[in-house]
Amino acid sequence: MDTEHVIDTFLDFFTSRGHRRVTGTSLLPPPGDPVLFTTSGMHPLTPFLEGRDHPLGDRLVNVQRCLRTTDLEEVGDPTHLTVFEMLGSWSLRSYDGPQSLRWGHELLCDGFGVDPGLLHVTVFGGDDQVGPDTGSLDTWTSLGVPVELTVSENWWSNGPTGPCGPDSEVFVWTGDGPPTGTPTTDDRWTEVWNHVMMRYRRHPDGSLTPLSDSTVDTGMGLERMLMFLQGKRSVFETDLLTPWVRGLPWDLPDNRLVVDHLRSSVVVIGDGVTPSNTGRGYVLRRLLRRVLTTLWRDDPDRTLSDLPEPLVRGTLTHFGQSGGVFEVLRDEERRFRSLVTRGRTLVSRYRDPLTEQDFRYLHETHGIPRDLVVVLREM
CATH class of the missing domain: 1.10.1240 (Methyltransferase, Methionine Synthase (B12-binding Domains); Chain A, domain 1)
Structure with a gap:
């Protein structure tokens, strides 16, 4: 699959399931946003993830270009870039995390043709405030995908306060031979997609309260997905670069x-x-x-x-x-x-x-x- 095919496959999959495409056309955040550049696909949608109604509805999909200065020192390795593209899907209080994971598995295996045996996922295993993400664990288990439970690695937040929740990261095997180890023990497992279930709000004192309606935000790294699908050793070997x-x-x-x-x-x-x-x-x-x-x-x-x-x-x-x-x-x-x-x-x-x-x-x-x-x- 070349770049255009991967993007079209992602967008077509979600639009066929009721998602409306939103633009992701600039690295510059909206006026009044304190960050220098858009750093993730969800960044421009933050107000809608926090409860505001989006004019296009409660299911969205897009391709967002992003820039992260925090990755500058890692540029040159097989997977990090300063400017990259994120393929994203969102449920603004429309469907739950398990549905997002099931669709994700379907897109990877049926849409992109990924061998299910080359998948591994991580799931939030619980801490002293929130129990394990049993919904994600049960979903992946039913799909036959191996799961590794973690704590901080699978808890998403956009800062010290505000919306947050467990996430589930999807990894593909990029090593030679059959897969071994887990994502935290073998770096040949490469993360390509993250599904974030925002179910809580963290307050200044560190406490959490459940949100009245949870949202789901997913982000797939285009260049990393291309690297895997095209059988390359680095993102620099893909047709895009x-x-x-x-x-x-x-x-x-x-x-x-x-x-x-x-x-x-x-x-x-x-x-x-x-x-x-x-x-x-x-x-x-x-x-x-x-x-x-x-x-x-x-x-x-x-x-x-x-x-x-x-x-x-x-x-x-x-x-x-x-x-x-x-x-x-x-x-x-x-x-x-x-x-x-x-x-x-x-x-x-x-x-x-x-x-x-x-x-x-x-x-x-x-x-x-x-x-x-x-x-x-x-x-």
Whole structure:
């Protein structure tokens, strides 16, 4: 299954079961939301998960692009990306968790053709406030899927207070040979889907009260699902990302970080963000400068102007965006080259080894981040 087929299969499955499609077209949250970027498929729907009626009804489905800065340091491994897409379904007080799990199993096995023997799930096993999620446990058991009970790993919340509840995570086996172990004991089990049953509200004192009507929120990582369905070892080998892996004009020992950060930057710019020293613009600036630092480590003459235009156009088309990207890239590269030229002179005044105080001073006073200082010492 290619990307388009997977997305269509997911959307068609849920629309045929009464779900209405809602847009998930921007990384930017609604006005007044304090977060910098949309971090999950459910984020834009928070008011409706908390009780407000949605104009399209009580069953929804969408494809939402997301950005998580918390994953930046993990980018480069087989499954983490800065910008990714989440396939989501929601029951706003329409059907319960077990129904969501049964449909999930049907979609995976019948819709996507997943071998049931390659599935494993985790379920909330209970703590000192809430008992085990017997509804999910009984459902998976009846479907013949092995279950591992956990505690904190299967309790979802959007913060210290507010709606929360147990969740059930679905894993697929990505190792060679028959499955072994469990999701918490063998990392070859890869999580692809999470079903959250929001049944409680947590108060400032830590206590829980049941919600009058529970909701169900599910999120499936598109790139991870593609990796599994296409039999690849990483998300970078899927049809969605191989154009970037193969199309970069620079010979790099490992180009995963450059691929991720450049592609993510294109999407962020496509949503109207420009580099700056604060907020969303700072996240974009950090992504681009990490790319340039990596490129210039071996060859200071490398330039983002060499980026093939079809790569950028293909990504913008996939996300329903339009141009203006290269102007932003060239302007930020020009600014960063100026900083590097000035920084080389400043850094050369220091003797090895640099102290933490040296790094802090160069960053806070002159705007030269640690990784750039290290590169400048090597150049």
